[in-house]
Each structure stands twice: as structure tokens, then as C-alpha cells.
Amino acid sequence: MTEMNNKEILACFETVSNIAPNPEIAARDLERVREKLSELFSKHPASKGLSIPVIMPSTIAKLAAVLVLAVVLLTSINKLRDSQSTRKPITCFTLLSRACAAEQTVFVGKHLVHITNEIIVYPAAKESPVAERLKQLNLSDGQRRYIETVSSWLDFNWMPICSLKADGQFRFHELKLSRDIDRPYTITDQAWYDSATGRFARVMETGEKVIFANSYDGQAVYFSQRTTDGALSLLSERIKENFNPPQNPAEFLGITAGLRSSLENDDYAAISEITDGTLEDGTPVKIYKQGFADLLGDINTYWLFKVRLDDGTIAEMEFVTAGSTQLVIRRVAAKSIKESPYSWDLAEIKGRIGKSGDNPIVDVGPDVWIPEVSLQHMVDTAGFETYIFASIPSWLSEPVISDAADFASPGRRMFGITYKASDNRHIIIFQSHTFNTFFASVVKHAHLIYSSSNGFKLWSGGPEKWWTELHLNSAGFTPAEDRTGYLLQSPAGTFPSLAINGRLTENELRQLVDSLVPARKLLELSSEELKKMKTKGTDHE
Amino acid sequence: MTNRQIRVLELLDTCGERLHGLLTRLTLSEDIVGDLMQELFIRLSQSKGLDKAKDPLAYAYQAAINLAFEWRRKQKRRLQSLDQDCAAADNNPSALGGIIRKEQLQKVLNATAKLNDLARDVVVMRYIEQESYENIGRRLGKNHRHVRSVASKALAKIRQLLATEQSHHSARESCYD
Numbered sequence: 001m002t003e004m005n006n007k008e009i010l011a012c013f014e015t016v017s018n019i020a021p022n023p024e025i026a027a028r029d030l031e032r033v034r035e036k037l038s039e040l041f042s043k044h045p046a047s048k049g050l051s052i053p054v055i056m057p058s059t060i061a062k063l064a065a066v067l068v069l070a071v072v073l074l075t076s077i078n079k080l081r082d083s084q085s086t087r088k089p090i091t092c093f094t095l096l097s098r099a100c101a102a103e104q105t106v107f108v109g110k111h112l113v114h115i116t117n118e119i120i121v122y123p124a125a126k127e128s129p130v131a132e133r134l135k136q137l138n139l140s141d142g143q144r145r146y147i148e149t150v151s152s153w154l155d156f157n158w159m160p161i162c163s164l165k166a167d168g169q170f171r172f173h174e175l176k177l178s179r180d181i182d183r184p185y186t187i188t189d190q191a192w193y194d195s196a197t198g199r200f201a202r203v204m205e206t207g208e209k210v211i212f213a214n215s216y217d218g219q220a221v222y223f224s225q226r227t228t229d230g231a232l233s234l235l236s237e238r239i240k241e242n243f244n245p246p247q248n249p250a251e252f253l254g255i256t257a258g259l260r261s262s263l264e265n266d267d268y269a270a271i272s273e274i275t276d277g278t279l280e281d282g283t284p285v286k287i288y289k290q291g292f293a294d295l296l297g298d299i300n301t302y303w304l305f306k307v308r309l310d311d312g313t314i315a316e317m318e319f320v321t322a323g324s325t326q327l328v329i330r331r332v333a334a335k336s337i338k339e340s341p342y343s344w345d346l347a348e349i350k351g352r353i354g355k356s357g358d359n360p361i362v363d364v365g366p367d368v369w370i371p372e373v374s375l376q377h378m379v380d381t382a383g384f385e386t387y388i389f390a391s392i393p394s395w396l397s398e399p400v401i402s403d404a405a406d407f408a409s410p411g412r413r414m415f416g417i418t419y420k421a422s423d424n425r426h427i428i429i430f431q432s433h434t435f436n437t438f439f440a441s442v443v444k445h446a447h448l449i450y451s452s453s454n455g456f457k458l459w460s461g462g463p464e465k466w467w468t469e470l471h472l473n474s475a476g477f478t479p480a481e482d483r484t485g486y487l488l489q490s491p492a493g494t495f496p497s498l499a500i501n502g503r504l505t506e507n508e509l510r511q512l513v514d515s516l517v518p519a520r521k522l523l524e525l526s527s528e529e530l531k532k533m534k535t536k537g538t539d540h541e
Numbered sequence: 542m543t544n545r546q547i548r549v550l551e552l553l554d555t556c557g558e559r560l561h562g563l564l565t566r567l568t569l570s571e572d573i574v575g576d577l578m579q580e581l582f583i584r585l586s587q588s589k590g591l592d593k594a595k596d597p598l599a600y601a602y603q604a605a606i607n608l609a610f611e612w613r614r615k616q617k618r619r620l621q622s623l624d625q626d627c628a629a630a631d632n633n634p635s636a637l638g639g640i641i642r643k644e645q646l647q648k649v650l651n652a653t654a655k656l657n658d659l660a661r662d663v664v665v666m667r668y669i670e671q672e673s674y675e676n677i678g679r680r681l682g683k684n685h686r687h688v689r690s691v692a693s694k695a696l697a698k699i700r701q702l703l704a705t706e707q708s709h710h711s712a713r714e715s716c717y718d
């Protein structure tokens with residue numbers, strides 16, 4: 001190599017100055033730094049914090065609590081649904097799943113079985129640890145107001161309950177439990193089951209008022225439902241031809257009904273603590289804690305499962321947020337009886353069913369979750385522009401759209417579009433009013449990595465590992481270590497989120513984003529046009 | 542959370558990409574930049590200097606330059622791997638051209654690493670980050686004419702360092718002939 005003159009040296013510098021890092025590598029590296037700082041700062045008491053803008057940890061932590069509750073419960077529903085359809089039977093590898101299984105024996109017997117559970121709802125915590133953290137941060141009034149808004153999402157608690165439909169399938173309801181109260185209140189949940197015939201009755205009451213009822217008398221199912229004037233009525237429907245009574249009543253009448261723990265073998269690590277304890281009557285129990293770390297790295301939200309040592313059943317489940325008990329579900333009695341106080345058609349409760357507004361602290365909303373809905377349903381129900389991939393690569397399955405209550409935006413619905421992948425890189429698009437609002441203010445802290453020709457912006461960065469885990473869990477997948485997440489900014493200004501259970505190549509990612517279309521437009525296409533579009537997607541590969 | 546930690550997080554969010562780009566250019570290696578970024582932000586979170594810095598970005602910027610050239614100085618010349626690359630490229634003129642070009646860039650950056658701190662910072666800001674002399678002056682607290690003079694002298698010094706390097710290289714080659 002000959003000696004270099006000034007011009008050549010400057011040319012070298014110019015070449016260097018034109019080097020730009022690959023945006024994906026940059027985004028990945030920045031995320032790594034965020035994680036490292038988060039870990040580092042969390043090791044020092046005075047320096048708890050997170051590797052995202054100051055406003056973010058607190059807001060997301062609040063949102064986390066809402067999502068964690070929703071996800072845990074929806075995950076439970078998924079497991080329940082899977083077991084119902086026998087595609088994925090509940091396994092018994094861990095103590096907890098054994099405890100769930102142990103409960104099944106309660107329902108087996110020659111006589112009528114009577115189960116009584118109590119759901120005790122506690123007032124919302126006055127002060128949260130997150131609020132304490134906030135005091136240490138220098139926030140503007142606007143930021144504080146924003147956090148307060150998100151905090152208010154926690155003012156209403158809920159849990160899923162399920163009823164049996166005339167076709168033998170379950171319907172999932174939202175049991176709304178207000179925590180804006182001065183003292184705890186109790187809901188009594190009673191069930192009667194005849195193992196010989198499969199007939200059952202379930203009645204939930206607060207005081208003398210019935211808030212939920214469901215039964216099966218061998219000919220028809222009976223269920224409580226709000227009519228158009230808001231009154232709660234007991235309706236009936238003759239069973240359909242394909243009706244089969246549930247084979248495992250513990251799944252919808254037991255203490256874990258609708259709340260069945262997802263703690264199977266793969267999820268055993270989710271148990272963060274096991275301790276010994278006793279129930280109020282002195283019965284010894286093992287207490288399993290399943291915690292959920294928020295973005296500050298703290299576990300302020302967790303379930304405590306108290307499993308009896310004598311028969312291995314779950315005696316009590318306690319849900320704790322912000323360091324205080326929010327919900328306790330406990331078994332009061334499980335015994336054989338000769339006769340039920342109610343007939344199987346529940347005729348006796350008609351005078352005790354509540355009217356709308358009769359009991360403002362407890363209500364039952366319909367359809368907390370509908371596992372499979374049509375594209376038309378999503379378009380009609382969403383209230384905002386929804387999007388879907390117009391062309392699907394061959395390694396992904398056809399989409400399954402699910403519809404769930406958007407808990408942080410009462411009255412609205414959220415939609416998950418799930419594409420199962422042959423190589424486990426499952427993809428879920430989540431779209432909701434809450435995310436549209438929330439991510440609009442968050443996205444400015446993310447990194448733009450792609451602008452598509454169809455008007456989408458693809459953003460990366462932030463706590464993607466955290467929220468993709470929530471999304472994947474809620475869809476019933478085991479999150480992969482290398483899961484990735486992106487925010488999409490649509491031409492309509494909405495913010496669908498894209499959770500991927502693995503990594504996509506740049507080409508794969510771009511093709512998917514490029515193929516996003518408004519769901520309503522897909523409905524307008526003829527089958528011929530649709531076929532062409534799908535073929536185009538395959539041609540890309 | 543301490544003020545410094547808040548500052549570090551803000552820096553990561555507002556300037557992370559820029560600092561990542563700078564480290565990529567100064568190391569010419571995307572593989573190492575992730576580690577260096579981590580090291581940079583850990584150092585910043587432990588640095589009292591950041592508390593006092595009037596311009597946190599300028600402070601972080603200089604810390605990044607220091608870190609990149611520190612890494613560069615620690616690097617042993619990768620003659621072995623380069624030789625392998627050259628052997629593989631013997632029958633491929635374009636690949637060979639690319640390798641020679643990359644070697645040139647490495648040499649120029651290695652020479653830059655040998656400059657004193659001020660000259661090195663000025664070279665990076667002016668010739669790599671393409672900033673104006675006025676901006677550089679403001680950042681470094683120097684008169685822009687002085688910065689211009691430093692840049693000019695630094696360029697001459699780099700040329701001299703490269704020439705010395707070249708003569709040592711030629712001498713070594715003749716020994717082996």
C-alpha cells in the first residue's frame with residue numbers, strides 16, 4: 001500500500017461517515033442496553049428504575065396490573081377451553097395441577113354433590129408502591145394526570161365465570177366486582193351436581209339477591225341474562241342435538257372454574273415461592289405464589305394458591321395487587337346431600353333475580369371472551385379501523401380472531417388475530433381502543449424501523465419482551481426466549497401491536513406489514529380477488 | 542431513581558441511536574457495538590461527570606469516542622484473519638478491493654486513535670460526524686478558528702502516522718523476503 005495523501009485520508013473519513021448501522025441491529029442493541037440498565041438499577045434501592053423514559057415505567061406498570069389480571073384470567077380460560085375440547089387435556093405434573101385434578105373427585109359420588117364457594121372482594125388499595133415510586137420522580141402535571149388516568153383503570157375488578165350453553169359449549173361472562181367500597185363484601189357461589197345424570201344448578205348471590213344462575217335439567221339449559229330493559233331474567237333454551245353435558249364438572253363448577261391455573265409442567269417456573277401455612281380453621285396448607293414482575297422489576301401483583309395437605313385440593317386462592325388483597329376465592333363446603341333446595345329449572349329463584357342497578361357493586365356482563373368470531377363481527381364491533389394480513393405466507397395458518405372485553409376501556413372490545421406457525425413463530429395482532437390511546441403517547445419513544453408502501457409505520461423498542469409475553473400467554477402459547485414485538489402505526493392512526501413468538505427475517509417482516517389491509521376492505525373483495533391476493537403472498541416467499 | 546439514572550435513561554432514549562451509529566462508524570464492526578453501548582451506558586450511570594455536565598449529549602458523545610478508541614487501541618492487529626481474507630480474495634478482484642479499502646479505513650482510524658484527545662475529538666466531529674467548526678467549538682468550549690487549526694494539524698499528523706506505519710510495514714516485509 002502506498003502512502004496516503006490528505007485527499008485520500010479525507011475520502012476514507014467520508015466513507016466512514018456514510019456508514020449507518022442496520023436499524024434492526026441498532027434496535028436490538030438498544031433494547032439490550034435497556035434491559036441491562038434495568039437490571040443494574042434494580043439492584044440498588046435508591047436507583048430502582050427502568051430503561052425507558054421516566055414517564056413510562058409508572059404508566060406501564062399500571063397498565064401491567066390491568067393486563068396481568070386480564071392475561072392470567074384469559075390464559076386460564078384458554079386452558080379451560082382446551083381441556084373442554086380435549087385437544088389439550090389438563091396434565092397433572094405439578095402439585096397445583098394435581099390439586100385441580102383432586103377437586104374432580106369431589107364431584108364423583110352416588111349422591112348429589114353440593115359445593116359452596118365464597119368470593120370476597122376487598123376495597124382497592126389506598127396507596128400503591130408504584131405511587132411511592134412516583135413521588136421520587138420529577139414529573140410534570142400532565143405526566144401525573146396521565147398516570148392517574150391509567151391508575152383509574154384499576155378501580156374496577158373482574159373475574160370470568162362460565163355458563164353452559166344449549167349446544168354444550170361454554171360461554172364466558174365477566175363478573176364485575178367494584179372495589180370502590182369501604183368494606184369487603186362476599187358473593188356466595190353454590191352449585192349442585194348429580195353425577196348420575198349430569199344435571200346441575202349454579203346460583204351466585206350477594207345477600208338475598210341472585211346475580212347469576214345457570215342450570216341443566218336434562219332437557220334444557222337455564223341461564224340468567226339481562227334483557228333489553230336492563231332487568232336480569234332467567235331464560236331457558238332446549239338443548240341442541242349435539243349437546244353433551246360437560247364430562248368434568250370441576251372445570252366449570254369447582255373453585256378453579258373459569259380461573260383454572262395454567263401452572264402446568266412448562267409453567268412451573270412461574271411459581272416464585274412455596275411456603276407452609278394454615279387455613280383459618282388450622283388445616284395445614286402449602287401456599288404457592290405465582291407472581292408477575294412489573295416493568296419496575298417488582299412483584300406487586302400475584303396469586304396465592306393454598307393447597308390442602310390432606311386431600312390436595314385448592315382451598316383458597318388470593319389475588320394481591322399493590323401489596324394488598326383484592327380478591328379471595330375460597331371453598332366453604334363440599335359435601336354429598338340427598339336433595340337440592342332448588343329444582344333443576346331454578347324456578348325458585350325467579351323472585352330473587354336482581355334488576356339493573358339493584359346492586360351497583362356486582363354485575364355480570366356477557367361475553368368476556370368469545371374465542372372465535374368472524375371478520376365481519378370484528379369490523380362491526382370494533383368501533384375503530386381494524387387491520388388484517390391480506391396475504392398469509394405458507395408457514396402461517398389461517399387467522400383465528402378472538403374478541404375480548406377491553407377492560408381498561410369499559411364498553412369496548414379488543415381483538416386478537418392469531419396465526420399459528422409451523423415453526424412455532426406464532427404471530428398475534430392485538431387491536432384495542434386502549435392500546436390505540438396508550439401507544440399514541442408511547443410511540444414517540446420507539447424507533448422507526450420501516451415505513452411500508454401501504455402507509456404503515458413499524459416501530460421497535462421499549463419493553464417488547466414484556467408485553468409480547470403477555471400477548472403470547474393470553475393466546476395460550478408458551479413464549480419463546482427470542483420472541484419479538486413491534487408496534488404498528490396504521491394510516492388511520494390506530495396502533496395494532498404485533499407479537500411474534502420468535503424472530504422474523506427482515507423480508508418476512510416487511511412482507512407481512514406490506515400486506516396489512518383494513519379488515520372491512522377484505523370483506524368487500526370477491527373470492528376471486530381474495531384468491532389472487534393470497535397467491536401473491538405465496539409468490540413472495 | 543437518582544437524577545443521574547434518569548439522565549442516563551433519557552440519553553438512551555433521545556440519543557441512543559446516534560451514539561450507536563457513532564460507535565459503529567468508529568469500530569467498523571457491528572458485532573462489537575452492542576457490547577460497547579452497554580459499557581458506555583454503564584459508565585455513564587457511574588460517572589459523576591454526567592451530573593455536572595451542562596450538555597449531557599456532548600458528555601456522552603465524548604465518552605463514546607473515548608470508549609471506541611480505547612477498544613481500538615486494545616485490539617491486536619488481526620493480521621492472521623486479514624491474511625486469510627486476502628488469500629480467499631486472491632482470485633476475486635472486487636473482494637480484494639473491498640478488503641484493501643477496509644484496511645485503509647482501519648489504518649486511518651487507528652492513526653486517529655493515536656492523536657491527543659482534543660485532536661481526536663475534533664477529527665471525529667468534523668470529518669466523521671460532519672459537524673461545523675462552530676458547533677464543534679461550542680461543544681468543546683473552544684474558538685471555532687482554533688478548532689479549524691486543530692483539525693488541519695490533526696490531518697497532517699494522521700498522514701505522518703500513516704507514513705511511519707507504512708515504512709515499518711515495508712521494512713518488516715523486506716526482512717521476510
